[in-house]
Amino acid sequence: MAERTVTVASSVGLHARPASLFSQAAAKTGVPVTLTSAAGKSVNAASILGVLSLGIGHGEEVTLSAEGDGADAALDSLVELLNTDLDKQ
């Protein structure tokens, strides 16, 4: 299983706009990706409601994991997204 831990760069955390962009990107990878909060709660990264339910703020750590073909590439692209301040775009 591929796994990455990343700090959320968006200045207001993973809320509506960044959460939308993130979950859309996760869906587009075509690989089932799991997003886990520092508190240990896991959701489907492609579900905006799932992502929002975690209530992740700026600077919090999250873990992304995926299995199978393309898992590493999918996680790399999502890590890059979380490293970006999505509110500023």
Place this chain on the structure above:
Amino acid sequence: MTDGSPAALTDLIAPESIRLDERAASRDDAIRQVGQVLLEAGAIEESYVDAMLERENSVSTFVGEGVAIPHGTLAGKESVKKDALVVLRYPEGIDWDGNDVRVAIGIAAKGNGHIALLSQLATVLLDPEKAEALRNATTNDEVYALLESSDEDDAE
């Protein structure tokens, strides 16, 4: 109403801010109605409505389960006077960028208050039965009961 939970969703929704039989011709029309109810609740200044429309044009606030959560941009936060939620239900549905929206939940939040609010709201909507009950709610009591249930879930 229970004590101890300072930012309970239900504390932020005034009974007058729940409108369960609304109609709107378009997504933007619905957002303006949501803005009007937030304005009447004393939660925002009028310019927040423009910030809501701007946000929607940038990224849809449709979250699935027939629900959209219109709110302003980061810059629009200056027009927020107090944290508040409003619930508008559209029994006939609205074409929201190709999605069928039955409930629009308008959010006004200062600072980072929205993260906890959205988390509680999303936790309710993640339960398909609760989401359906919200889409079909016809009384304020039903809406309060559904949103209160998220407070219990958070206490685990």
